[in-house]
Amino acid sequence: MKNKYTPTALALYFNYFVHGMGVIILSQNATALAHQWGTTVTGALAVVSSLGVGRIINLLVSGILSDKFGRKPFVQLGIATYLVFFIGILFSPNTLVAYILGILAGMANSFLDTGTYPGLMEIYPNSKGTSNVVLKAFISAGQFLLPFIVSGLAASGAWYGWSFIVPIAVLAITFLYFLFGGAFPDSKAVTAEEEKEVEEEGNGAVKSNLWVDGALFIIYGYISQATFYMVSQMLTQYGQEVGHMAQAAAHQLVSWYSLGSICCVLLTAFLGKKLREIQFVPVYTLGAFVSILMMWMFPQNAGLMAILAFLVGFFAAGGVMQLALTVMAEFFPAGKGTVTGFFYTAGSIASFTIPLVINWIGDMRGVMFFDVIVALIGFIDTSLIAIRYKHLFGKLGK
Incomplete structure (x- = not known):
């Protein structure tokens, strides 16, 4: 304050x-x-x-x-x-x-x-x-x-x-x-101060690769939006059609999903001063992949589905997209507005294209399996980002 x-x-x-x-x-x-x-x-x-x-x-x-x-x-x-x-x-x-x-x-x-x-x-x-x-x-x-x-x-x-x-x-x-x-x-003064701090840590100026690092983040901008979009839009229908859940129970999955999202925001805010953003992102994408995979494997266990809905909300929709954007700004400190534009444009493209993919696949179980693949790509992508981060900054932790 x-x-x-x-x-x-x-x-x-x-x-x-x-x-x-x-x-x-x-x-x-x-x-x-x-x-x-x-x-x-x-x-x-x-x-x-x-x-x-x-x-x-x-x-x-x-x-x-x-x-x-x-x-x-x-x-x-x-x-x-x-x-x-x-x-x-x-x-x-x-x-x-x-x-x-x-x-x-x-x-x-x-x-x-x-x-x-x-x-x-x-x-x-x-x-x-x-x-x-x-x-x-x-x-x-x-x-x-x-x-x-x-x-x-x-x-x-x-x-x-x-x-x-x-x-x-x-x-x-x-x-x-x-x-x-x-x-x-003053955005320019803040950028100069950030670059000075990096130099004082002994790493010199950040020399990110526009094509390699930029591509990794833009891919994740698309993937992160696609991952939680598919789950959030089809969770109730998946519970009814594939899990054979009652209508009320299927609708409650969305409530569990939302609760998970809120809990993740609170936890991340609490741990934010102790850990770097890059330490959260691969962990959250791994959690999203495992949770969605288990949803696809065990759709007819209503109790487990409620837990998994909470976990998917936690890992996929609890702020991981915002954390990844923050990490991208560390790679490109002089263009925070520009990277925000590119990152969220990729997410907007996902919002357009994923409904078409869902319609093309047709059945809910097939859509969930596709989300498993997308979440796996997200984990691989953020793991590569973490490797690049360690290469550029010399460490992952604070």
Whole structure:
């Protein structure tokens, strides 16, 4: 709390609390929005894909520009664009307008990512991984709270738009904070200090290989998103179709998965000052591979499936993606915004392509086996990253 940039960090975290809501707010209000737009619930849900389109449009460019012009303008731009989305949806007359607004929401997420992740690493240079993993906790909190707000409004017969007013109010506060203050560290000065520390440790300047190291991280950006996307999207259906579980028990698997994710965030935050981020990543990817493999091998053991759902949430969705991004920034300290853009663009591509693969495979057991293969590739990839890290920095531990 002695860090003078802590208020800025808190504002950044609350932006991601809103982002957690924004990711699911269209699907949670699909019935009300379908009536407003004069379409079916399926038609309303189709608008959700627009967020992915918007996200991939500007990630790379905004990441590069964030390194050039600083973090604050992109955070402000992200907040403003998100406000246009939340306010615009309330007045959108049809799915076309809603789809355009959804694209803006995806772009807002990209602006926030390329300003926030590098910004937090520069605010907390000695706790980069922890500061980025905490973002995951705020996202999860927003996703956890919104369904209760929506269901409460529906039960009381209140206007669905109140569920949009909550994130609008939070964003308005953070927007005013950054408009009249909200200082960030000088990114170039922080980078120079980091490079100086590396030299003082006796390793000289970091000489990462753009093609080798960059490729390893971009592959993992894709793999990490693909791994937990497949499980999170098909866990309930897998439990019912393959595990022959009752509907209620199958739905509970998602709750166990979410609980595992939250527990991992808490543990990583606790251990973050004692261990380097690189020490977490291969361990978590190995845990994800073993857990998903056991899910594929023993789908009809309901008790074991609940435990495995928790473990998959812990290892695959508890912040390992954010930790890997932090490690990538160590390899390329002068381009934190740029690496954020490349890393999350790879994840966005996974979000587009993996649904096509799932549809092509067809059966749930086959999809789970494919996820086993993807998780294994992720473990191999992060093991190679750890080897490269030791080669560049001379050690893995603190």
